[in-house]
Amino acid sequence: MDNATNGRGNSRAVIIGGVRTPFLRAFGDFMLMDTIALGAANVQKLLEKFPIDKKEINGVVWGGVILPGQSANIGREITLDSGLPREVEATTVTRACTSGMKAIAMAVEAIERGDADVMIAGGSDSTSNAEVKMPQSFVHKTAPVTMSSKSGPMDYLKLAARMKIRKDLMPQRPSVRERSTKELMGESAEKMAGRNGITREAQDALALQSHQRAAESIRNGRLAQEVCSVVNTKGKVVSADNLVRADTSLEKLAKLKPAFKKGGTLTAGNSSPLTDGSAAVLLMSREKAKALGLAPLAEFRSWSFDAVDPWDQMLMGPAFSIPRALKKAGMTLKDIGVIDIHEAFAAQVLSILKMLGNDKFAQERLGLSKAVGEILPEQINIHGGSIALGHPFGATGARMVITMANELKLSGKESAVMAICGAGGVSVGAIIVAAS
Amino acid sequence: MSDFFLNLSGNPAAKKLITKLGLPVPMPPILKRAKGPWEDRPVNDLPVIVCHGKGGALASVMAGTLISAGAEIWLAGENQPAEVYAGLGEAWSRKPIALPESGCPESLRPHGLVFDATGFETADDMKIAYRFFHSCIRQLRSCGRIIVITRPPSAISSAGEAAAARGLQGFTRSMGREVGKKGSTANLITVDADADERLEAVLRFFLSTRSAYISGQPIHVSSAVPSPSAKPLFTKPLEGKIALVTGAARGIGAETAAAMAREGAKVIVMDLPKDEEALKQLAARLGGVPLMCDITAPDAPDAVCNLVAEKFGGLDIAIHNAGITRDKTLGKMDDKLWDQALGVNLLSVIRVNEKLIGQIREGGRIVCLSSIAGIAGNFGQTNYSASKAGIIGYVQALSKELAPKGITVNAMAPGFIETRLTAAIPLMTREVARRLCNLSQGGLPSDVAETAVYLSSPGAVGHTGQILRVCGGSFVGA
Numbered sequence: 001m002d003n004a005t006n007g008r009g010n011s012r013a014v015i016i017g018g019v020r021t022p023f024l025r026a027f028g029d030f031m032l033m034d035t036i037a038l039g040a041a042n043v044q045k046l047l048e049k050f051p052i053d054k055k056e057i058n059g060v061v062w063g064g065v066i067l068p069g070q071s072a073n074i075g076r077e078i079t080l081d082s083g084l085p086r087e088v089e090a091t092t093v094t095r096a097c098t099s100g101m102k103a104i105a106m107a108v109e110a111i112e113r114g115d116a117d118v119m120i121a122g123g124s125d126s127t128s129n130a131e132v133k134m135p136q137s138f139v140h141k142t143a144p145v146t147m148s149s150k151s152g153p154m155d156y157l158k159l160a161a162r163m164k165i166r167k168d169l170m171p172q173r174p175s176v177r178e179r180s181t182k183e184l185m186g187e188s189a190e191k192m193a194g195r196n197g198i199t200r201e202a203q204d205a206l207a208l209q210s211h212q213r214a215a216e217s218i219r220n221g222r223l224a225q226e227v228c229s230v231v232n233t234k235g236k237v238v239s240a241d242n243l244v245r246a247d248t249s250l251e252k253l254a255k256l257k258p259a260f261k262k263g264g265t266l267t268a269g270n271s272s273p274l275t276d277g278s279a280a281v282l283l284m285s286r287e288k289a290k291a292l293g294l295a296p297l298a299e300f301r302s303w304s305f306d307a308v309d310p311w312d313q314m315l316m317g318p319a320f321s322i323p324r325a326l327k328k329a330g331m332t333l334k335d336i337g338v339i340d341i342h343e344a345f346a347a348q349v350l351s352i353l354k355m356l357g358n359d360k361f362a363q364e365r366l367g368l369s370k371a372v373g374e375i376l377p378e379q380i381n382i383h384g385g386s387i388a389l390g391h392p393f394g395a396t397g398a399r400m401v402i403t404m405a406n407e408l409k410l411s412g413k414e415s416a417v418m419a420i421c422g423a424g425g426v427s428v429g430a431i432i433v434a435a436s
Numbered sequence: 437m438s439d440f441f442l443n444l445s446g447n448p449a450a451k452k453l454i455t456k457l458g459l460p461v462p463m464p465p466i467l468k469r470a471k472g473p474w475e476d477r478p479v480n481d482l483p484v485i486v487c488h489g490k491g492g493a494l495a496s497v498m499a500g501t502l503i504s505a506g507a508e509i510w511l512a513g514e515n516q517p518a519e520v521y522a523g524l525g526e527a528w529s530r531k532p533i534a535l536p537e538s539g540c541p542e543s544l545r546p547h548g549l550v551f552d553a554t555g556f557e558t559a560d561d562m563k564i565a566y567r568f569f570h571s572c573i574r575q576l577r578s579c580g581r582i583i584v585i586t587r588p589p590s591a592i593s594s595a596g597e598a599a600a601a602r603g604l605q606g607f608t609r610s611m612g613r614e615v616g617k618k619g620s621t622a623n624l625i626t627v628d629a630d631a632d633e634r635l636e637a638v639l640r641f642f643l644s645t646r647s648a649y650i651s652g653q654p655i656h657v658s659s660a661v662p663s664p665s666a667k668p669l670f671t672k673p674l675e676g677k678i679a680l681v682t683g684a685a686r687g688i689g690a691e692t693a694a695a696m697a698r699e700g701a702k703v704i705v706m707d708l709p710k711d712e713e714a715l716k717q718l719a720a721r722l723g724g725v726p727l728m729c730d731i732t733a734p735d736a737p738d739a740v741c742n743l744v745a746e747k748f749g750g751l752d753i754a755i756h757n758a759g760i761t762r763d764k765t766l767g768k769m770d771d772k773l774w775d776q777a778l779g780v781n782l783l784s785v786i787r788v789n790e791k792l793i794g795q796i797r798e799g800g801r802i803v804c805l806s807s808i809a810g811i812a813g814n815f816g817q818t819n820y821s822a823s824k825a826g827i828i829g830y831v832q833a834l835s836k837e838l839a840p841k842g843i844t845v846n847a848m849a850p851g852f853i854e855t856r857l858t859a860a861i862p863l864m865t866r867e868v869a870r871r872l873c874n875l876s877q878g879g880l881p882s883d884v885a886e887t888a889v890y891l892s893s894p895g896a897v898g899h900t901g902q903i904l905r906v907c908g909g910s911f912v913g914a
Contacts, residue, residue: 191481195529263543311480312506313529351529364527 011285013111014296014435018122018402019046019228020279023241023390026127030276032233035064035394036074039124040081042278045228046120047082050282052292054083058116060090061107063099063123065393065423066130067092074124096422097342098305099123100279100397101430107283108300117288123394124278132171141168178423181310185423186260186271186345188314193265193347195313196354200265203346204253206377207270207387210343214384215246222410223383226402243273243390270346275390279398281405296435297405301415302328303430310425315348317427318419319355320365323372325417325429333373336431337413340400342420343385352419353377382407396420401432408434439464439854439870442877464877465619468579470645470886473698474671477506478644482547485510485535487568490555492517494585494632496524498552501636503530504670505643510535510546512568540572548581548643549573554627556586559599565607576615581643582622584608585635588656591628601626605654612652612909616874621651621909627898631659637668637895646890649851649883651874651909657898660839664799668895675700678748679892680740680792682731683758685711687855688805690718691881692755692888697722699889701753704743706731731758731784737791750797753892756785756804761857763816774819781823786830793838800843801892804831806903808851812913824849828903835901844900846891851907854878874909 021042024030030038039062047054062075071077075090093103100123107119145151145159163169177184193203217223218241229239248269258264259271289296304324308317318341326332333356343349353375355361362368383403386396397420404416412434419429444450445463454461470478484507488495495517502509503525511518512535521532540546549572551565565584576582589601605624612622623642627635634657641647642655669675679696683689684705693703703724707715712728719726725747729739744751760780762773785804796802809817810824827847835845852858852869858878861869870878887906890896905913 192529195531197531309476311477355529358526360523360526 011112011114011287012299013108013283014286014289014299015401015405015432016050016282016284016289016294016296017405018226018279018281018398019049020226020395020399020402021230021277022227022238023243023275023277023392023395024238025243025390026274026276028242028276029232029236029238030126031128033126033276034068034129035066035124035126035278036068036071036077036081038126038230038276038278039074039078039122039280041230042122042124042228042280043078043082043084043120045230046280046282049228050294052118052294054085056118056288056292057084057088057120059088059107059110059119060084061093061103061110061119061121062090063093063095063101063103063394063397065094065096065099065125066127067094068129069131069133096424096426097344097391097393097396098420098422098426098428099394100399101401101418101420101428102305102397104281104283104398104401105300105303105305105430111283111285117285119283120280121283122278122280122398125392125394126276127274127392128276132173134171135168138168178310178314180424181314183314184260185314186266188310189271189345189347190260190264190266192313192315192351196351198265198347198350198354200254202350202377203265203270204250206343206346206349207253208248208250209377210381210384210388211245211248213382214244214388217383218244219246223403226406241389243275244384244388266345266347270387272344272386272391275392277390277392277395279395279402281398281401297409298432298435301331301431301433303428304328305426305428307427308425313351314425315344315421316351316355317421317425318429319352319361321427321429322356322417322419323366323368325431326372329431331415331431333375336415336417337411338382338404338407338416339375339380340404340416340418341380341385342391342396342400343381343387344391344421346387348421349380350377352421353380397428404432408432439877442466462871462876464875465578465617467619467648467875467877468645469648469880469882474673476671477504478640478646479547480506481508482506483508483510483544484548484550484643485512485540485546485572486550486552487512488516488552488555489564489568490553490557490561492520492552493554494552494635495520497632497635498550498639499524501639503528505640507548509533510544512572540575545575545577546572546580547577548583549576550583550639550643551585553584553586553600553604556597556600557594558596559603561600562603562607565604569611573611573615576618576620578618578620579645579648580615580618580620581647582608582611582615582620583625583639583642584622585625585627588626588628609652612874616651616876616909619875621647621874623650623652624654625657626654627657628659631657631898634659634663634895634898637670637893638898640670640895641890646886649875649879649906649908650887650904653905655899655904656902658900659898661844661897661900662840662842663897668893668897670895672700673893673895674753674889677701677752677892678704678744678750679753679755680704680706680744680751681755681757682706684718685714687857688850688853688881688884689757691885692757693718693724694722695882695885695889696753696755696892697724699893702748706740707758731788732779736784737788740788741791741795744792744795751792751795752797752799753801754789754792754796754803755888755892756788756802758784759805761817761820763820765816766818769819777819778823781820782826782830785827789834796843798842799894800841801896802834802838802843802845803888803891804845804847806831806847806849808849808905808907808910808913811849811903811905831903832901839900844891844897846899846901847903848884848887848891849903849905849907850879850884851905851910852878853884853906854880872911873907877908879906879908
């Protein structure tokens with residue numbers, strides 16, 4: 001479309017709706033589908049659910065964390081593979097676990113700035129397809145020889161002789177450690193549990209709540225409307241999440257061994273698992289929605305993208321982003337109807353709740369006169385969270401937007417706050433309100 | 437220049453073999469040293485055990501410091517001011533943990549042991565310090581830090597109190613001797629009652645790995661020099677400061693200039709005209725200004741002052757590092773050797789300062805290089821010792837003069853530092869000299885440079901007229 005209103009937009013973006021693939025344990029039925037395949041299948045299903053004329057779509061913004069080295073702009077690949085018109089532009093966003101939310105925010109910005117009328121935004125990740133990489137020294141040694149037209153057989157022989165097996169030829173495992181702090185994220189969360197006095201019992205209780213609520217919402221069909229079926233490479237139709245454990249119990253969770261530290265409190269049971277999956281949202285300007293006869297679910301009131309010192313408490317970001325988003329929206333916690341906080345680890349969620357309820361934290365760290373507000377673990381994540389449902393990094397933000405937007409519509413509540421922490425200490429807090 | 441035994445000690449297989457065979461080979465510990473600029477939290481997540489011996493006069497400043505420095509705080513003993521720590525730490529999720537009565541748990545390997553002895557009233561109170569350190573000193577991790585804080589003996593009225601304060605000095609020095617073999621240090625901080633707030637920078641430095649080669653020292657914190665009300669910077673502490681480093685072409689001088697620049701200072705690097713090439717390269721690397729000038733030349737004070745006035749309109753930091761040795765036993769020493777050593781090491785410092793002080797701004801810092809030889813004397817170094825001891829007297833007097841202007845004047849007295857100067861010492865003498873300290877190894881130029889940065893930083897306003905030894909807890913000199 002011609003960008004006649006570029007930079008002069010005065011429209012509001014609205015959330016029409018969204019859909020996600022089932023979230024599956026890594027190396028399961030989605031193993032042979034990479035993040036592009038998952039995203040493409042997801043976008044196709046989104047357009048089946050909201051069958052608008054594909055020509056109306058201006059662009060795609062896609063979030064991802066584990067990006068394929070050969071085609072890092074997965075947004076564009078997904079656009080092409082999902083059968084959208086080839087002229088639809090696409091951007092890929094990577095911002096750790098907040099990637100999906102950032103993608104949606106950028107799509108909203110494009111609409112509200114007047115750059116676009118209709119956008120698809122979301123994210124996907126395939127942890128089954130993390131790439132194994134050759135050492136950079138291998139590249140530095142081989143490239144001058146292989147890229148030169150003058151290289152003869154002798155050059156290749158010399159090159160082979162110079163190769164050191166351990167240094168040059170051993171592939172590197174995909175690194176899950178933070179580049180900056182060299183810590184595993186679970187180690188960072190374990191430290192937070194210690195510093196904030198979060199017990200194993202409290203973590204297991206939150207994990208249990210997550211599983212029980214997710215299981216119930218799946219059983220009663222509440223989540224089913226958000227999940228599409230996907231045909232995998234082997235022709236199998238996959239239509240349900242497979243990480244939620246309806247039958248888990250505190251006793252079972254208590255038996256698990258600490259995963260990150262001897263004598264620690266974090267286990268596989270109270271941490272989010274490695275997951276394959278994708279989630280996508282359809283966004284439009286209010287006018288376009290009206291013109292197309294679509295009823296919006298919700299719209300963004302505010303967001304706050306932040307970062308904290310990763311050497312301190314890496315996953316504490318939401319304790320800053322939530323109050324900042326509230327302030328921007330001119331709201332307090334009391335005005336919020338539903339709270340959804342990404343569960344990277346139960347310890348991290350509980351640490352955040354503890355700080356949100358702390359006067360000293362509010363005064364010294366946020367410049368407020370008193371605590372943001374007391375939130376009990378029971379009050380958040382009414383349909384479960386990432387511990388039970390799984391956490392395909394780039395998809396989680398979009399999953400939360402879909403669930404919360406639907407929740408506002410179904411419950412009649414006015415507003416929802418969402419918050420996500422991420423690697424490197426990044427975070428986001430965002431508030432949506434029911435569409436007026 | 438490299439220390440064979442230190443390298444050997446760094447090789448785990450060799451170390452194991454030597455230890456197993458019980459060979460009489462020195463195994464100096466490998467010291468941990470901070471790389472890069474000052475950190476916001478120098479002891480991030482490191483466990484530090486704190487004990488307030490009697491009363492909690494220092495509780496709030498110590499709590500505030502340790503929390504902002506990122507320490508995992510353990511409180512030892514009864515009647516500790518835990519609520520002060522808990523209140524200040526709450527917002528940072530850094531609440532103190534009470535050490536079990538049974539003592540230091542097996543799994544706890546503290547980085548620091550900090551003892552507040554300011555409430556001591558009688559010599560008998562030292563027993564409290566004994567009990568604390570006795571219970572946990574063996575758990576101290578390698579390259580750990582012991583700090584004991586008292587009031588200065590001079591500021592105390594009762595004799596018993598003075599005995600305790602001085603007694604702790606001997607106690608701390610001996611702990612330094614004991615923990616040195618694992619690379620740990622022990623220092624005593626004496627703090628005037630009206631200077632408690634100034635402890636923050638001091639604790640940060642002496643708990644950090646930047647003080648790796650300072651051990652067994654009494655360090656005084658006073659309120660003699662008025663300080664600006666603003667809280668000192670703990671990262672990029674020298675941002676916006678203009679610093680002069682003499683003798684900067686190589687060794688300790690070059691290292692100091694680099695450390696100053698790293699912390700944000702604009703550095704004038706000064707050395708002899710024959711070192712022009714090295715000096716210009718250094719200045720280019722540090723974004724500083726080279727000054728080729730023989731410091732003993734009659735016009736040297738003018739050359740320095742003119743450059744400072746024209747380019748910067750004032751100076752904040754002067755590091756008088758230029759120094760030479762001209763060793764000969766006294767009977768064989770001719771006039772020239774005496775004059776050269778005294779001229780560079782002492783007389784030029786005095787002459788340059790006479791002119792330069794007028795240009796040093798409020799909050800300024802002057803740091804002179806003394807030496808262990810100036811404290812203890814040394815064979816064949818009557819000239820050198822005279823000059824370096826002269827620096828001590830000079831610094832002590834000048835510090836009083838400049839205190840009202842907000843300028844501190846201190847000296848550093850390096851022990852055996854691995855430089856060109858010490859590499860020229862005959863092998864056996866050098867080998868012995870290296871081992872004669874708690875840490876049984878020579879220091880590095882960076883150890884002196886880090887100390888120079890510390891003494892030049894805004895937070896070091898509590899130190900003036902001090903002779904801070906960077907000697908690894910040398911056995912010579914009191």
